[in-house]
Amino acid sequence: MGEKTAITIILGPTASGKESAAFALAPRLGAEIVSVDSMKIYRTLDVGTAKATAEMRSAVRHHCLDLIEPTYDDFSVGEYVAAADSAIGDIVSRGKIPLLSGGTALYYKGLLEGIFEAPAKDSALREELRAYAGEHGNEALHRRLQELDPVSALKYHYNDIRRVVRALEVITLTGKPVSGSRNEWSGFHDDDGAFRGELRYDFTMLLLDWPRAELYKRIEARVDLMLERGLLTEAEYVYRRREEFSRTPLQAVGYKEFFPYFSGAQSLEEAVETLKKNTRHLAKSQCTWFRKFPCERIALDTSMSKDDILELIYGRMRDR
RNA sequence: GCUGAGAUAGCUCAGUUGGUAGAGCACUGCCUUGAAAAGGCAGGUGUCCCCAGUUCAAGUCUGGGUCUCAGCA
Numbered sequence A: 001m002g003e004k005t006a007i008t009i010i011l012g013p014t015a016s017g018k019e020s021a022a023f024a025l026a027p028r029l030g031a032e033i034v035s036v037d038s039m040k041i042y043r044t045l046d047v048g049t050a051k052a053t054a055e056m057r058s059a060v061r062h063h064c065l066d067l068i069e070p071t072y073d074d075f076s077v078g079e080y081v082a083a084a085d086s087a088i089g090d091i092v093s094r095g096k097i098p099l100l101s102g103g104t105a106l107y108y109k110g111l112l113e114g115i116f117e118a119p120a121k122d123s124a125l126r127e128e129l130r131a132y133a134g135e136h137g138n139e140a141l142h143r144r145l146q147e148l149d150p151v152s153a154l155k156y157h158y159n160d161i162r163r164v165v166r167a168l169e170v171i172t173l174t175g176k177p178v179s180g181s182r183n184e185w186s187g188f189h190d191d192d193g194a195f196r197g198e199l200r201y202d203f204t205m206l207l208l209d210w211p212r213a214e215l216y217k218r219i220e221a222r223v224d225l226m227l228e229r230g231l232l233t234e235a236e237y238v239y240r241r242r243e244e245f246s247r248t249p250l251q252a253v254g255y256k257e258f259f260p261y262f263s264g265a266q267s268l269e270e271a272v273e274t275l276k277k278n279t280r281h282l283a284k285s286q287c288t289w290f291r292k293f294p295c296e297r298i299a300l301d302t303s304m305s306k307d308d309i310l311e312l313i314y315g316r317m318r319d320r
Numbered sequence B: 001g002c003u004g005a006g007a008u009a010g011c012u013c014a015g016u017u018g019g020u021a022g023a024g025c026a027c028u029g030c031c032u033u034g035a036a037a038a039g040g041c042a043g044g045u046g047u048c049c050c051c052a053g054u055u056c057a058a059g060u061c062u063g064g065g066u067c068u069c070a071g072c073a
Helices: A018-029 A054-059 A077-093 A105-113 A123-136 A138-148 A150-155 A161-174 A178-184 A212-228 A231-240 A247-251 A256-262 A268-291 A306-319
Strands: A006-011 A031-035 A097-102 A202-209 A296-299
Touching: A006 A018, A018 A031, A018 A054, A018 A097, A018 A306, A031 A077, A077 A097, A077 A105, A105 A268, A123 A138, A123 A161, A138 A150, A138 A161, A150 A161, A150 A178, A161 A178, A202 A306, A212 A231, A212 A268, A231 A256, A256 A268, A296 A306
Parallel strands: A006 A097, A006 A202, A031 A097, A202 A296
Antiparallel strands: none
């Protein structure tokens, strides 16, 4: 246990204030920040992803930002974990503390629990499997999985075509079921909710926990702030280059919502409403993930000042 | 003011020949291993505008009222 690298994680849904807390606390902790975010890895997508500014990045060193161009199509959890591992190693080797912050739950999972050995995607095979589902129906594809890997078939609904395809892909390419590998994957909790498993880091995980209604208000305010900071210009740039960009940046909340506005199909107000709604959805599903993370909740509310909040987080970190 | 149409879930609406209600979205919960800000699953919700009447039974039929929209003045 003691041999594992110690890391500190500030967790929270979008607009919870985790990134700014991490930035404010980093100097006091002697820490550098590692971003855990599936969208901030793209260069040039700055405002919409709420990426740390150049000034912030010259004050505190940030890692795992701007890893790839938005045209790059093959990024995956595996690549993220490799990048984060090396950033953490680098930080520790210089005698600093790794402070992780970001909202992509799957990346935390991969980083803390590890990624099993499995082949990368095979686009041709995926297309073939999808075509099969398109022709014979999702249930027919699921039946194929039932024959080859009954455990995975049981786990995934037949309409969850993406996972059904992936499971079929893995067993087709390796002859081994993903379910076998996944059983070896430790997980954060067992059925009783007790912590278990061999984790890759010795971590402290703090969750910034706002009441839902309050979080939604913060989201509204943050979208408005992004607009002031030039979100529309950035979204227009994404819109113009949409043919060249890979799928992932085009799915980011903050850009696609303006496409109907740029094409004249919607008013700006409508687009902004959609953006706020989608951001709420994002926050909600992040909350679902975080509920089963082994984290310490820090309950926040509007009566607290920014400094109160920072002191509270700092205090919790020292208690550990 | 007249004529016509409408009033049903938070929103947009569907409701066959009368048997106290539904779909999408929103909202809530859950799942999540190389696309994850993606993808999938599940759930609750109602003075059916109001008041009378007919009927065993009215969202549905009849009468009156209120409001909204459109057209005409």
